[in-house]
Amino acid sequence: MNALQIARQAAITAAREARTCYRNGLVAPSAGIAPGMTQANLIALPRDWAYDFLLYAQRNPQACPVLDVTDAGSFVTPMAEGADLRTDLPLYRIWRNGKLAEEVSDARGAWAEHPDMVTFLIGCSFTFETGLLEADIDVRHITDGGNVPMYRTNRACRPAGRLHGEMVVSMRPIPADRVAEAATITGRYPAVHGAPVHVGEPLQIGITDLAKPDFGEAVRIEPGEIPVFWACGVTPQAAVMASGVPFAITHSPGHMFITDVPDSTYHV
Template sequence: MTIEKTMSPYAIRQAIRHGDFTGNTSGMAQGFVQCNLAILPADWAGDFLQFCQMNPKPCPIVGMSAKPGDFQLQALGQDIDIRTDIPKYRVFKDGQYVEEVTDISAQWRDDFVVFALGCSFSFEEALIADGLEVRNITEKVNVPMYRTNLACQTAGRFSGSMVVSMRPMKPADAIRAIQICSRFPSVHGAPVHFGSPEQIGIRDIHSPDYGDAVTIKEGEVPVFWACGVTPQVALEQAKPPVCITHSPGHMLITDLPNSRLAVL
């Protein structure tokens, strides 16, 4: 089956569910919200919810399961099955990454609570519509992501430092990106930093911790946004007995229009 980026969110989810697509979702289903994923046992969900509420830049909540064990996020789209409709998942046990899979039906538990968190892929189209280049889309790779020294607010058992995504831009374009992304607080909002990566603890901009390196041209500066991989760092440190996340760059594509999240 040929997968086109212009397919509807429902059609793309169906292709993912049937194993026809396992790639990163940047630039797909333009116009619709994409979400990061975190799944936890119910007795850990309260602390994680508080962590997200106290750290809305990297962890903006777009949706949650209605009750423990509910794998159909009806408020986010038609016939969503969170066990099958993300291209790749990462499974952690006691804070340790153990495997990457394309289906979590075998791992599903009746006490799991699902968190769908806003993703920067949703504002990329607003940048492109304004004439700004998004380098990871131009180069057809996953966006580069980095661990930083920017501390998150601690909540219960959860703490950690922010992960950021990076897109290189000319300084004037970076300022314009700040203006554009400030309208989208539910998908990370304005950048948290631009310029020297060393100031936020990134030693080598050409070696991302997640995703792929992209070209930084002469006269450009790296621009950094809070990233939804941040909860994975917090989960690693909190060490719940089991948790499941999206694999970086492999998102849940919802039926929600990006325009619904914009603040005018």
């Protein structure tokens, strides 16, 4: 094996080990784990809701870039050999009638409630964080060892069928002189949310207090840093809430599915 192959193999091994840990019960945000491997948001819905959701994703591609869709009743994906989507994420949320019912680290029981669950894997901005780190741009929630802060915005997504809701964003504080570079780097990854949707001025998108994110954890913002907002794959969960979806399983924000697919696959 050459050096690139060795690095690739090490990254895949790290991804598999992480999934095994989560399967065995470890609960922790996945930012910074298995660097270089694509991470994904998850939402599973009964087949009856699958078309509405796939259309919602198509109409809101920056927030909901679809990376893979399982067949109804299946919980495997070509994105990660041997993975079980019901157990291999660190934490799941079970939604009933648009409300969060419980969080579980093993969702096999929830999946068993409907024989025809369709699972969607949605691009995650953790994927492009490796690119930011490689450019020596600090990713605060990784540096400080927490979860990324995420906020509901006042930006309505384009509805589809029975689904509507607002865009959710993730936020990273970026030094003013690196904002353009962060936009350029992340813009190269349109399949994992791409460039920021908003830079600075959180009030304009309906965020009144950066210290109180709707999901994840607040991060410190240093003087000279600008809050930069990227579309976030928690947007489907906002749609579940706003639309009163009868039943859904999602990942818990920041607790993603780590795949065997290198980030470079989504680099354009």
